[in-house]
Amino acid sequence: MNVELSGEGRRFVGADLGGSRTRVVVMDAAGLVIHRAEGEGVNWLTTARSGVPENIERVFARALDGQGRRVAATVIGVAGVLPFEEPPTRAFRQMLLALDVTHDPVVMNDLELLFRSFAGWRSGLAQVAGTGTIAARFSESFLTRTVDGYGPTLGDSGSGYWLGREALRLALREVDGRAPRSGLSQIVLHHLTSLGLIPSSEVCPDHVWGIVNAIDSGPRSVVADLARVVIEAAARLPEAMSLVAGAAAELTGSLSALDPQPHESLVLGGSLLTHDNPLSAAVMSWADQQQLEVTVGRDVALAAAELAAAEIPSRDG
Template sequence: MTAVVVGVDGGGTGTRCVVATESGEVAGRGRAGGSNVLSAADPGESLRAALRDALEGVAGARVAGGVFALAGAESARERAESLVSGVWRACGLDGRVEIVPDPLAAFAGATAEPSGTVLIAGTGAMAARISGRRLTARVDGHGWLLGDEGSGVWIGRRAVQAVLALLDGRAAPTALLDAVAARVAAWETGEAGVPPGEEAATAATLTPWRVVRAVHGGISAAGPAWLGRLAPAVEAAAGDGDAAALEIIREAAGRLVSTALALGPGPEPGAPGGSGPLVFAGSLLTGPTALAAMVRTGLGDAAGTVVAARDSAAGAAALALHAVLPDALAAHRKLIV
């Protein structure tokens, strides 16, 4: 019976699971809602759903081990361990399971190199150095309330602040008003109910208290990732030349560049990753975004070789292969192609 391993990538907005064979073939995939242990509404249920989905048709006895890369796990280690062990047992699995920082899986999902640097900008944001497939240094990743500068949530919060300044008469008009009004309207009609005597919010009827009400309600119901859903609208407005949106994207890029450079030189002179690549991870850096272009420009020669992340769940599975096989390099390369 051929053994398989499990890799899980749990972020603020989604959880993905990959089941891989010893030769690097994908035997199953699963998806569910967010499982950031600090901010997701029900991370345990998301982990269970993704794992069960991926393991459909796979005998539990075949599972030799697993790696869970969970956002927020380093700040809430005990809770993360309790969640993972409970989910693992609930799915009838006995193999060795390990929790690793999510930047490690992002790096391993982009390259089979053992060392380098990863810069992440998605729901959250951080930079990390990887040495021998272990995270050895990190900058930021302190969560949406205290850090994650340049992240999707950070950008969304800045967009709301820009609109509140406009509504207060403290700032010039911005196209972000339409985007924030649409988010408020979506929350009112879908979750909270439109205030008595009012219609769903529009750019013309939006008021500061409705914005504040929607933001607090949205975060309470869906976690801070609710704010991150505004990031694509900020990107689009910046692309159309909106001054407020451009300023937000420029500031986000500057903060991400500072985060990456704060790691200092790598183990060898030169780029932040030393002799290894710099992996861009997270939807804000892996897509053709203005933010990604600004970050590349801001890093300049310090970036070295830049590789875009592909599949962090496959990266977690690759790490699980390295834990159970004496030589998993070929399987790792095959798995992340």
């Protein structure tokens, strides 16, 4: 028997690969977190279907810290893995083998990981809203139906990318003269200037194509990160609150399409719904009106590590 995979020497890995951030947790047999690592996110649908990107492998390497041979089980949730399709287990197996992890990981989409981690084998609903968004119904933890999650071009309505894109559209309309100037566009342009994407936050028609080129050539996270700017401005700017209200209507509309029933479980995840802000408050208020039992999944990577440990029978007795 491999001594490193017995008793207290075992390690359990949980990973939450979102559209903007990747988080990996390594836990010991006693349930204590040994290592954490974070890095850039990934969307399997749009950027990684040919294999695990190197930046993701580096995050796993930092978390494992050379202890891959001690890992007994791994559970990975990945944004952009299509519901009902075969998960990319082989790609992650190859990546982990290079890090001395010898077992097959359990790989699923991030929504399934969220629900199974926080609702177990119950039936109910789940929604992730971060860079992208998707909602789903589960029957005894098995995914049976989804709404949205179609990516930034066709869907993800109410997501961080959606909010950021709407703010940018408003800013462009103001810059080129189609709309009156507002405080929100000034905040958006100042944010882009602080990132070095445009040279000046001055509202000037000459800057239109500089803004467009900066967004088109940058990662999706640049647009999605503007959601935080919009949400923070919502308390003082009506145009920002209007965008937040629109995002809330999109998210609750997705959940409504799943025909929620009183006293069902609803698990919420993703950066927009796991922090106190006007958007999460609006979704929580809607859920209260529907008499849903809400759980907020704030540390999905840790929950995934705990799920990995629960999948391995105890070898200590």
